Amino acid sequence: MSEAKHLSRSIDHLGDLGAKLRDLQGFATLAFELIQNADDVPGATAMSFDVCEDALIVDNNGVFSECPKVEEYECPWKSDQAIDHRCDFHRFRRIASGDKRREADTTGAFGIGFIAVYQITDTPELISAGRHWILQEDKPEDQRIEVCPGCAKCRASDLPGTRFILPWAHDSNSPMRKGLQAEPVSPDAQQRFLNELEQTLPIAMLFLKRITNIEVKWNGCIRHSFKQEKDRLWYMIEGDFAEIAGTLRAKHPQRIEEKKSAKVTLAIPINDDPTGLLCAYLPTQQNTKLPFHINADFFTTNDRKRIHLADGFQSEWNRAALKAAAYAMANSIERLTTLLGPKRFWGFLNTLKQVADLEHGEPTYAEFWKAVEPRLKAEKIVYTTKDEWIKPHEAILLSQKEEAFAISVLEAMDFNIVNEDLRPYQTLLRLESIGVPLLDIGRLCIKLTTDGLIKRTETTNLPVYLSKKAFREGLWAHISLLLERQQRTLKVKEEDENRLRKVALAPGSDGALWPCSEINKADKETVLLFQSCGNAIPFVGEDPAFSSLSYLCRRFDAAAAIQILMNIDGNVLESAWHARKLDLVKLFGWFENNKKDILENTNLRHGFAGLPIFPSSGKLHQMNALVLPGDFIDNLQLAEIVDLTALGGRREFLQDLQMQVLDFRTYVLSLIPLALSNESLNTEKRRSVVTLLAKRLGEIKDDQEVQNTLVSLSLIECTDGKFRKASQCYFESASVNECLANGVHFVLLRDNDSASIHDLYNWLGVASKPRPADLLERIKNISGLPYTADNSRIIEKIFMYLGKTFHDELPAVLSDLTILAWLPARGKQDRWYRPGEIYAVFQSYLFESQALFLDIPQKVQQDSSQFLNLLAIKTAPSIGLIVKHILYCCDKGLSVHRDVYRVLNDKADDPALNQLSGKKCLNIGNAYLSPNQVFWGDHPFGRYRQRLSDELRSHNNFMQKIGVRDVPNHEDALKVLDEIAKEFGNVNMPLDDEAHAVLLLCWRMIEKAYDAEKLSAVDIAVLNKQKCIANADKLLYPPEWIYFENRAGLAAKFDGFLKGNVIPKPLGAARAMIAAGVRTLGSAVEIQLLDCANPSEDSEMSLRVVERKNQFGRVIESQMPGSGTITALQRLEALQCMATTSLMIRYHLNTFNRTLDSQPESVPALYQRAPACLYFVKKNGRTASWSAIARELAIALFPEEDPGKIAAGIKEVLAAESAADATATLNELGFAGLDTVISETPEARPSATSLGNDVLVGEMPPSTADDLSLPNKPSPETAADAVESILGKGTRPPTKPITGLDSEPVRVGGGKSKEAKSSAGKKSTRPVLRSYVPSPDAKNDVSTGSDDGEDHARNHVDIAGVRHVLDYETNTGRIPKEMPHKNPGYDVESRNAKGEVERYIEIKSLSGRWNHSYATLSRPQFDKATSLGDAFWLYVVENAESDNYQVHRIQNPALKANHFMFDDGWRSVAEIDDQQTLGDENTGEENED
DSSP, X not given: OOOOOOOOOOOOHHHHHHHHHHTTOSHHHHHHHHHHHHHTSTTOOEEEEEEOSSEEEEEESOOOOOOTTTTSSSOGGGGOTTTOSOOHHHHHHSTTOOGGGGSTTOOOOSSOGGGGGGGTOSSOEEEETTEEEEEOTTSOGGGSEXXXXXOTTTSOTTOOSEEEEEEOOOOTTSHHHHHHTOOOOOTTHHHHHHHHHHHHHHHHTTTOSSOOEEEEEETTEEEEEEEOOHHHHEEEEEEEOHHHHHHHHHHSTTTSOTTSOOEEEEEEESSSOOOOEEEESEEEEEEOOSSSEEEEOOOXXXXXXXXXXXXXXXXXXXXXXXXHHHHXXXXXXXXXXXXXXXHHHHHHHHHHHHHHHOTTSOGGGGHHHHHHGGGXXXXXXXXXXXXXXXXXXXXXXXXXXXXXXXXXXXHHTTOOBBOGGGGGGHHHHTSTTTOOOBOOHHHHHHHHHHTTOSSXXXXXGXXXXXXXXXXXXXXXXXXXXXXXXXXXXXXHHHHHXXXXXXXEEEEBTTSSEEEGGGSEEOOHHHHHHHHTTSSOOOBBOOOGGGGGGGGGSEEOOHHHHHHHHHTSOHHHHHHHHHTTOSOHHHHHHHHHHTHHHHHHOHHHHHHHHTSSOEEETTEEEOGGGOBBOOSOOOTTOOOOBOOTGGGTSOHHHHHHTTOOBOSHHHIIIIIHHHHXXXXXXXXXXXXXXXXHHHHTHHHHTTOHHHHHHHHTSOOEEBTTSOEEOGGGEEOOOHHHHHHHGGGOEEBOOOGGGHHHHHHHHHHHTOBSSOXXXXXXXXXXXXXXXXXOHHHHHHHHHHHHHHHHXXXXXXXXXXXXXXXXXXXXXXXXXXXXXXXXXXXXXXXXXXXXXXXEEBOSOHHHHHHTHHHHHHHTOBOSOOHHHHHHHHHHHHHHTOOOOTHHHHHHHHTTTOGGGGGGTTSOOEEETTEEEOGGGEESSOOSOGGGSEEOOGGGGGGHHHHHHHTOBSXXXXXXXXXXXXXXXXXXXXXXXXXXXXXXXXXXXXXXXXXXXXXXXXXXXXXXXXXXXXXXXXXXXXXXXXGGGOEEOOSTTTGGGGTTTTTTTEEOOOTTTHHHHHHHTOEEHHHHOEEEEEEEESOEEOHHHHHHHHHTHHHHHHHHHHHSTXXXXXXXXXXXXXXXXXXXXXXXXXXXXEEXXXXXXXXXXXXXXXXXXXXXXXXXXXXXXXXXXXXXXHHHHHHHHOTTSOTHHHHHHHHHHHHSSSHHHHHXXXXXXXOOOOOOOOOOOOXXXXXXXXXXXXOOTTTSOOOOSGGGOOOOOOOSSOHHHHHHHHHOTTOOOOOOOOOOOSOOOOOGGGOOOHHHHHHTTOOOOOXXXXXXXXXXXXXXXXXXXXXXXXXXXXXXXXXXXXXXXHHHHHHTTOEEEEOOTTOSSOSEEEEOTTSOEEEEEEEXXXXXXXXXXXXXXXXXXXXXXXXXXXXXXXXXXXXXXXXXXXXXEEEOHHHHOOEEEEOGGGGGGSOOOTTOOGXXXXXXXXXXX
């Protein structure tokens, strides 16, 4: 087999370098990589870039580390645990080794940064630590580093610690340029490199760890020297995220090096605002737009131009670093205020906010604003015009630049004004998170209010900032500007103006400052006019500087004028008028000029009318007290006429003001009320007014206003001489006298003018019937007094009047009558009652015990039925009240009205009727019965229950609702039993005949329920201790005190002691009483055997009892069906029968804490339970008494039952000469047949524990019939004899089947054999039922007994077997019929008493034991067995000709067989293989041992 070939697989080295180089483009990248390499060298502090004509030379004062075996492939330091990294030379040899990742305090990570030099060179050179290496990447791998043996370059005396020489790669065709796919260096590359160095080095040096000085040279001459000047040019903020870093290392083990630093630094330039970069010690190209640079040990991309901020552990680290930087910056925020100054600081904050708000910005950059924002409110970051730094909430921002003129006055008011330099950042200042408030009207007003400028203030008392006129003018101008330019809603503007009106800003004509709301603005003439009114009225002074705000002051209009005049005393005005200081003509002229305002405002018009400025009779009055002259002459001289001359006319103006003109209507409306209000007006003048009104009633009768006015006046002269209003007076009438009595004012009518005055009074509302309000007042007065009969009669009269008067609606004034307690209640004199507390009497008979009824005659109530409804007095009861009335009457023994049941029947669906369920509520005769005490049909409870007549079917709905039933049940019997027990038992009285009869009928109903399983023994047992069973004297005893005399004469044995406690079993009630606790006396009495002469076991009696078991069963089932016949008969099997010549016994009883013994006596028979033994007297071979024996056997079978039930039948069976005679006797007496065979349940076989055995295939010996033999008892027959007797001569003996079939051997008459008895109770395994199947060509005489195909007659063995089977079937009560000898399939049909075939029996008779013999079924017999199933029986009779025969009965043998065994005779019908040779015919006999 040829060996496998191998092919090489390598990487294109230059192609790989070129790919990496494309990620490292840019002169800045090249410079940064070389700076980083230098910064990683321990001890390096300076480096230089010398741009020469032929090469770029990069020097630093650090030295490459070297191990002892630099030339070998692997560095020994790598395996040194103390060092764990390669030396610098080995690193240089390995591209992309990433070895620096494990070295602390180094920046390099990937090992590919040096590749950046191939942008400008093909052959870089390294000189350090005395070594000079020239790289030639286009050579084979083992030749890519040329080690210089020594040259001028590496032997120069001025060599630095490390030098890189990078010759410019100008040749585009060089192998390196082509292999790298890189462009050659352009002619201007040196200059561009210089320019980029000079631009990037200041930032590049910012975060270097070692290099502090970098020189830039041109052909050896220093062009620029850069120094690291952090403290002078930059403000550095440091922080760390060490805790989070530890968490990330634990989360990403082996991925984040332990050397990776968790420190962060922010560099904020002191002089300018840079565009921030992210720096991983050297700048990336990632611009954050933040105003500072951020340095951290970031995870960068391979080209170092960006950091990772996507997903993954690198992003998690970088974001944690940025968040730490954000919190470090936030912690230094207050220090930045003084460092940066106000403008730069707020520009700084503004940039943070703008970066955070960028729609597509990096979310991590927003962390800087999120970190600083919550701190701003609490820091002093706001610069004021006073050159102070304060907290935002302490400052005030002027929203407009134009407000700057007011800064001096605002500062004087102690406002801290935000410096104007911060105005560009107004939006930022107003942020909710910073919260610098705007100066607005509200704050100005608060200041002025705080300083007390809320009232008139003299200039001498003004605060400093208002003491100078210039300051006041400046404040007014500022307020004007705010009102004009601040953007506000109309609502806010109104609020601001209202605030300003409350502070003292307005200059008054008195020189003081007034609140604008308290000073008036008016023209000069108005000022002079109103100042003449006598009091000083405040008016705004003439100050042009305030003119723009003067609109805030009260405009002096009609309203203001009226208000001022209202505050001046009328006497002062009158004095000024008399002194000619007040010119009424000019004053009314001014008001007339402003009458529009007055006339359009009702309040103003009324106010003006109320001024005391209207002249009349040399005095000033209110307008309402005067009238204009008209066409009516006031003969009563009640009117005052206005002096129009003093007003310069102006009648039209006064009419516009609605001054009344003197006509009759006006006279009535105005002057008469005014005159009558004067208490000094005499009686005659008052009568004159009434007379005038009565005479001219026709002029005013239809004038509602006049009527209303006069109604309110005290015009009506009463009989007591006083004048009252019409609503207080009555004309005399009977109803008024009855209802209102003495508290009424009757009018006085004089004869001369009574008719006209009566009409006037009637028109004004004098009443002739009681007014509702007066009735209410009268009712309240009476109901406020205690109840008396007199007061009740007054209420009755008022009620009668109200009932006749009000039908459809109750006046509102009388609504209190529905809730007032003012009505009398029948039979109650304790107090008055509300309408809702009482009922009308109409249906009181339905519920009179449950409610209060109005104590007013029923006739009055009937006439006032509508008024009753208006009062909400109930007239009909609820069903619930009727129900309660019934229960109350029942409790008190009172009868109820028959209509109660009529109403309840009509409302049978009312839930309130549920309260009557089970309660006595049916008033029948003089008693109350509950629903369960009455029935529609007959009942056996006599006087304890009531039968309802069909007449009461009219109340069927009610009766059904409360649960009245047609007939009683056992529960009723239990209740009646309980009632009788309580009636007679509690007082120990004997039952009367009716109660006794009812008691027995109750017990019979209980027994029926018990038999029907509606009651359990447990249900009945609760009666055990209740006196509920009557003794012979009809006294009630508890069941546990009572015995049934189940044996005649047994109670008499105890000399009458049990006379009161023994009763005969009552027909149809005994079982229920026994369940309740009544016992049979026979079970309680112990029979003590005192003497038994010559006892001996009597096998004849034992055999007689056992063999007639079937007949006993027939008797038991006939007399006591379902009473446990099987169990009873089993007792007989263990019964021992002892014959004796005499028996002496005594009866013994422990009861009622007494021990009783009867007199000894002789008896012919006795059964004793333990051990089960029947003693009987037998003399001279004759049994003394079959009756006594039968009684004792009955006791043995059923100890708790009355032996008389079955003793007679048992006697017939016992006394018969034979079992057949006993069967014949029972048949004659009509006892039904009975099968008493008791099948024993076969015991379960042991559980299987394994399958198969350990015999290996090939080791198993050939099977023969002999191998299957089972151990059997010794037999007198040989094996050969047994085989020949069954299968014929010459037949090999088959395997013997297992004995122990599921059958019961029966001796003569059906008893068990001794062998069966001896084996009873022994544990046996379930037999295996095997059937032996002989070969098809075997002879047909292999079976015992007859065969269907045989022609010979039955032999004597078969005949004997058939006879035994017929006897057995007869003894079991079945009727056997022997079939013809050749009947196919079976020999006997056995029928039951109904004539139905129960068994088809095939009989196999054996002359000997059934040990080695076979009972064989022929083909027809087996077919019959399978077709008949359980009806087919195989009876095998062994020892058929012997007296000791046994019958084995096997049901459905075809089904029971579970093994079929085939002998080797079946070879003759086996299928023959065509390939089988003659030489293979081996019968196997040669191998038999």
